Amino acid sequence: MISFRGFSRNFWVANTLELFERFAFYGSKAVLTIYLAERVGLGAQAAGSLAGLFSGVLYFLPVLAGTVVDRYGFKRSLAACFSIFCVGYFLIGLAGLNFGQSIVAAVGKGPYVFAVLMLTAVGGSLIKPSIVGTVARTSPPDLKSMGYSIYYTLVNIGGALGPILALGVRKNLGIEYVLVMSSITSFFLLLGTLLFFREPERAPDETPPGSFAKVLRDMVMVFGNLRFILFLAVFSGFWIMFWQIFYSLPFYLTESLKFENFELIETVDAWTLILLTVAISALVRRWRPIRAMSAGFAVASCSWLLIALIPRWETVVVAMFVFAVGEGMQAPRFYEYVADLAPREQVGTFMGFAFLPVAIGSIVGGILGGNLV
Structure with missing residues (x-):
């Protein structure tokens, strides 16, 4: 129906x-x-x-x-x-x-x-x-x-x-x-x-479930592609920055800026993406993926410099808006670039590992944020 x-x-x-x-x-x-x-x-x-x-x-x-x-x-x-x-x-x-x-x-x-x-x-x-x-x-x-x-x-x-x-x-x-x-x-x-x-019904042409052994073999194959792994490691830097919104920023807001309602500022990134993702994607749609990702990385990095230069909670709001703009510039093109890096016959397998920078960024960002505060 x-x-x-x-x-x-x-x-x-x-x-x-x-x-x-x-x-x-x-x-x-x-x-x-x-x-x-x-x-x-x-x-x-x-x-x-x-x-x-x-x-x-x-x-x-x-x-x-x-x-x-x-x-x-x-x-x-x-x-x-x-x-x-x-x-x-x-x-x-x-x-x-x-x-x-x-x-x-x-x-x-x-x-x-x-x-x-x-x-x-x-x-x-x-x-x-x-x-x-x-x-x-x-x-x-x-x-x-x-x-x-x-x-x-x-x-x-x-x-x-x-x-x-x-x-x-x-x-x-x-x-x-x-x-x-x-x-x-x-x-x-x-x-x-x-x-x-x-x-939901499985489509007739849908790939049948794989085994754990196949998943592990795919993991070894992906990790053997040094160019791809280096790219994921570099791009983990973006997610190290992202996770600081939840790991170190609440301490900075409550202890240094005496702003108690830290949850409100944590939502600025999401609200900005809801409102502006389509417009930002249209702005960079003609850019090559590596250019869009590099520009997004740079814009997101500048947001944290703003916080360091002007220690006010209002600046943090602006900085989270700027960070979201950078995220909106790079995120849609990231998966496109991953598909381009992968061998043609292994695109699906490589896409399955595309979220690894999120995991790496969280683990490293948590340790880093905890030590910084």
């Missing part, structure tokens, strides 16, 4: 699940380093390292998780994802709740937080292959690009509204309850999956 101007009911169900999952993810992500450092008492250095490792693992595991999703289906994978999220977010929040202190103390704060963050990251690795796969299967052939645009727009809306919702919860209930609310949201997403989501 096709409805909603060409898209199936299942398409909208999947995207609605993604939207609310992004509320939960970005809401918890907005406060995670401050929460771990101050409420749990781990300090800024450990908090940054653990938060960076959490997102790094979450963005790396889909290489393997895609095989699991293909083998067991989108519905079961989504149900597993939201079940793990429900438990994981609650256990992270437990470290800040009074009645959870004896449990955390018995394990040790550091080991406890590491374990529950890794559990939650495993669940998170299942969401992207499941939702993107559903979008691919449920979008009519002539509307596929629009389907992906709707998906990415909703991701950015989640990134924009999640921290704002977190601010309200933090102010009225306490920072630990941001994680509890993410857990509750995940529970309702589990119910929504079980009640409304239907397993």
Whole structure:
């Protein structure tokens, strides 16, 4: 049954699940380093390292998780994802709740937080292959690009509204309850999956699921392409800058600038991308990919120099706007350049590893941010 101007009911169900999952993810992500450092008492250095490792693992595991999703289906994978999220977010929040202190103390704060963050990251690795796969299967052939645009727009809306919702919860209930609310949201997403989501049919020409052995062979092959790996390593620098929005910027705003509502500034990047991505893409569409990416990298870098030169919270808002402009210049062309770098017969395999700079940037950025603050 096709409805909603060409898209199936299942398409909208999947995207609605993604939207609310992004509320939960970005809401918890907005406060995670401050929460771990101050409420749990781990300090800024450990908090940054653990938060960076959490997102790094979450963005790396889909290489393997895609095989699991293909083998067991989108519905079961989504149900597993939201079940793990429900438990994981609650256990992270437990470290800040009074009645959870004896449990955390018995394990040790550091080991406890590491374990529950890794559990939650495993669940998170299942969401992207499941939702993107559903979008691919449920979008009519002539509307596929629009389907992906709707998906990415909703991701950015989640990134924009999640921290704002977190601010309200933090102010009225306490920072630990941001994680509890993410857990509750995940529970309702589990119910929504079980009640409304239907397993989309596999297309007749769709590639059958690969094995873990094949994924590992592909990984060895990709890592053997030194030019490609060098490019990914260099481009990880952009994501090191990006993740500072969540890892070091909250400390700078609250401790140095005395601006308590740091979640609001964390949303500037997402709002700018929602409003200006189409215009920015049109501006650089005739540029070669390497030129657009280099210019975007440079513009994004300048945003952090602004913060250093003029230490005011208003400057940080402007800087986050400038950073988003740089992100909008390079992000759409990044995947085009990856496809150009890859051997023609291995484009699909190489594209599967294109998100590795996000993971590398998160891990390195978390360690770096934690040490800087």
